Structure formats: C-alpha cells, structure tokens
Amino acid sequence: GPLKEVLFFPSPQVCVEHLFTSHRSFPCACPFPHGIQTSFSRLLEHLLSARTSLEMCIFSFSNMEMSRAILLLHKRGVVVRVVTDRDYMTITGSQIGALRKAGISVRHEMSSAVHMHHKFALVDGRKLISGSLNWTLTAVQSNKENVIITEEPELVRPFQQEFLKLWEASDPA
Amino acid sequence: GPLKEVLFFPSPQVCVEHLFTSHRSFPCACPFPHGIQTSFSRLLEHLLSARTSLEMCIFSFSNMEMSRAILLLHKRGVVVRVVTDRDYMTITGSQIGALRKAGISVRHEMSSAVHMHHKFALVDGRKLISGSLNWTLTAVQSNKENVIITEEPELVRPFQQEFLKLWEASDPA
Numbered sequence: 001g002p003l004k005e006v007l008f009f010p011s012p013q014v015c016v017e018h019l020f021t022s023h024r025s026f027p028c029a030c031p032f033p034h035g036i037q038t039s040f041s042r043l044l045e046h047l048l049s050a051r052t053s054l055e056m057c058i059f060s061f062s063n064m065e066m067s068r069a070i071l072l073l074h075k076r077g078v079v080v081r082v083v084t085d086r087d088y089m090t091i092t093g094s095q096i097g098a099l100r101k102a103g104i105s106v107r108h109e110m111s112s113a114v115h116m117h118h119k120f121a122l123v124d125g126r127k128l129i130s131g132s133l134n135w136t137l138t139a140v141q142s143n144k145e146n147v148i149i150t151e152e153p154e155l156v157r158p159f160q161q162e163f164l165k166l167w168e169a170s171d172p173a
Numbered sequence: 174g175p176l177k178e179v180l181f182f183p184s185p186q187v188c189v190e191h192l193f194t195s196h197r198s199f200p201c202a203c204p205f206p207h208g209i210q211t212s213f214s215r216l217l218e219h220l221l222s223a224r225t226s227l228e229m230c231i232f233s234f235s236n237m238e239m240s241r242a243i244l245l246l247h248k249r250g251v252v253v254r255v256v257t258d259r260d261y262m263t264i265t266g267s268q269i270g271a272l273r274k275a276g277i278s279v280r281h282e283m284s285s286a287v288h289m290h291h292k293f294a295l296v297d298g299r300k301l302i303s304g305s306l307n308w309t310l311t312a313v314q315s316n317k318e319n320v321i322i323t324e325e326p327e328l329v330r331p332f333q334q335e336f337l338k339l340w341e342a343s344d345p346a
C-alpha cells in the first residue's frame with residue numbers, strides 16, 4: 001500500500017549536515033553524533049524529497065534546520081507556499097521573515113481572534129506530513145509529539161483542499 | 174480499505190444533545206441548530222463509539238462536551254486512561270479534575286520542562302483519532318485545525334505503542 005509512517009518526538013540531537021551537503025569530501029567537525037537516523041532526520045529527509053512543490057500550513061515556525069531545508073528547496077526551484085498564523089509569525093525566532101526575504105510566498109490568517117493551528121505540509125501534492133509537532137526546536141528536542149507521513153490519497157486529498165482553501169482566504173501582506 | 178476520515182475545524186455550533194440522549198421523546202429546546210452534522214458532532218460520534226477502551230494522550234482538555242462524552246463512556250464501563258500535560262492539567266477550565274473525581278485514571282508528564290503535546294485518542298485499541306486539535310472550545314469553534322480518524326493498522330499500531338510507553342513513564346499522582 002501507499003507510504004504510511006509515524007514519527008515520535010522528542011528526537012535526540014544528531015548531525016544532519018549530510019542531508020544538506022550531498023558531496024562532502026571531509027569529515028564533519030560538529031560535536032553531535034554522526035551516521036544516526038532519528039525522527040528529526042527522517043522528517044527533514046521527507047521535506048527535502050520535494051521536487052516540484054511544498055505547501056505548508058504551519059502555526060509556529062522557528063526551527064533553523066527546517067528553515068534551512070525550506071530555503072534550500074526554494075533555491076532548487078521547488079515552488080514553496082506557506083500559510084501561517086498572524087500572531088506567531090512575528091514572535092522572536094520566527095523564520096517566516098527569512099522565508100519572505102528569500103522570496104517565498106507567505107500568507108497569514110486574517111483574524112487575530114483565530115489561530116491557524118495546523119502543522120501540515122504537502123510534498124509534491126502527494127505526500128502529507130501532519131501531526132502535533134510545531135516546527136520549533138522545543139517541539140523537536142523536548143516535547144512528546146507525533147507526525148504522520150503518508151501518501152494515502154484518502155488522507156492527502158482533504159489536506160490538499162484545505163491548503164488551497166486557506167491559501168485563497170489568507171492575507172498575502 | 175480501513176476507515177480513513179479527515180475532519181477540519183472550526184466547526185459551527187450545533188446541538189449535539191441527541192448524541193448523549195438516545196431515547197428522547199421531546200424536542201430539544203436549546204437555541205442551536207438541530208439535525209446538522211458537523212466536524213465536531215462527527216468527532217463526538219467517533220469518541221462515543223468506544224465499547225471497551227479509550228486511551229488518550231491530550232495536551233489541553235477543557236471542552237465540556239468532550240468531557241461529558243468521556244464521563245458517559247466511563248459510566249458505561251469503558252476503560253478510560255488519560256495521559257496529559259503537567260502544566261495544562263491545572264489551568265482554568267481544565268476537565269482533568271472532573272475526570273479524576275469520577276474515578277478515571279489520569280497520569281501526567283513527569284517533567285515541567287517538557288510538554289506532553291500529543292492530542293490523540295485510541296478507541297477500542299483499533300481506531301486512531303489524532304491531529305492538531307486540542308480538546309478545547311476555542312480549538313473546536315475558532316481555530317483552523319485538523320483531525321485524522323483511521324483504523325489503518327500501520328498508523329494505529331505505533332500510536333498504541335506510544336500510548337503504552339507514555340502511560341508507563343507518567344506520574345499517576
């Protein structure tokens with residue numbers, strides 16, 4: 001059947017440099033363990049698997065490595081579109097400004113009385129990544145969290161419709 | 174294939190009285206619309222479908238109607254077990270105290286440096302309910318939220334293991 005995977009967090013801190021630099025001719029000098037797969041490295045791999053599009057509805061986005069992954073996809077020509085929360089996009093450490101500065105299209109919830117509380121992404125319109133996990137360092141490294149990754153059309157399709165609905169209804173300013 | 178359903182929120186406020194009172198011989202006098210199915214009424218139906226067990230990992234639980242559903246299941250003899258967050262269980266409006274008072278087993282995350290941020294439930298060990306939605310009134314009525322409901326074993330099994338792991342690791346006090 002289609003891909004169905006569940007990741008649980010917290011995830012131990014390991015080096016994920018190899019996911020960003022495919023042709024590395026020197027050993028990495030960072031202090032973190034190498035050659036270990038974790039829930040977080042797996043999540044980054046799924047994000048970085050995007051070839052044509054990445055559509056995200058993300059409440060809180062401050063994780064530097066996830067931001068680095070999104071910026072890399074954008075640089076590779078992947079069409080990235082982000083819907084986010086009005087209040088959380090401006091909090092300290094938010095990466096939303098960095099995405100905008102790089103030219104990525106970001107829209108936000110119109111009303112400040114309402115939270116855009118989703119935390120999902122659609123990879124190439126056919127892989128869903130969704131769960132309790134906000135895209136922050138605390139969520140990844142400290143909290144008890146889950147992320148489902150699936151290519152099951154019955155699950156992907158409704159989220160695709162939800163993304164388009166929120167994209168149309170959200171403020172590009 | 175096995176059940177796969179996605180619910181999106183916010184959900185309009187409608188009467189859900191019929192879900193709690195099966196033999197009603199008089200029309201309901203409440204001010205909300207009747208005879209309308211919403212994401213929230215559907216979510217309550219899935220919860221109330223439990224016959225033997227309900228296992229929950231819930232970050233924030235203040236929704237009165239969801240609390241009423243859980244208390245009804247407990248009264249019917251369904252074995253309910255709850256893992257929750259240490260900080261959020263005591264905030265104003267939390268229903269965790271009411272569950273405990275009724276004799277439902279509740280455990281909480283040991284550390285206050287860590288959030289038990291899951292929002293999932295397992296019905297009879299075979300139906301998973303999981304998403305971004307905290308079990309609060311704001312989440313249901315105001316926020317952009319999602320809940321996946323599935324009986325897909327590849328998704329249910331990992332959450333079942335996670336529940337048991339957190340149940341064993343959490344504080345019953």
Ligand SMILES: [Zn+2]
Nearest residue numbers: 015017028030
């Ligand atoms: Zn390294």
Ligand SMILES: [Zn+2]
Nearest residue numbers: 188190201203
């Ligand atoms: Zn009514």
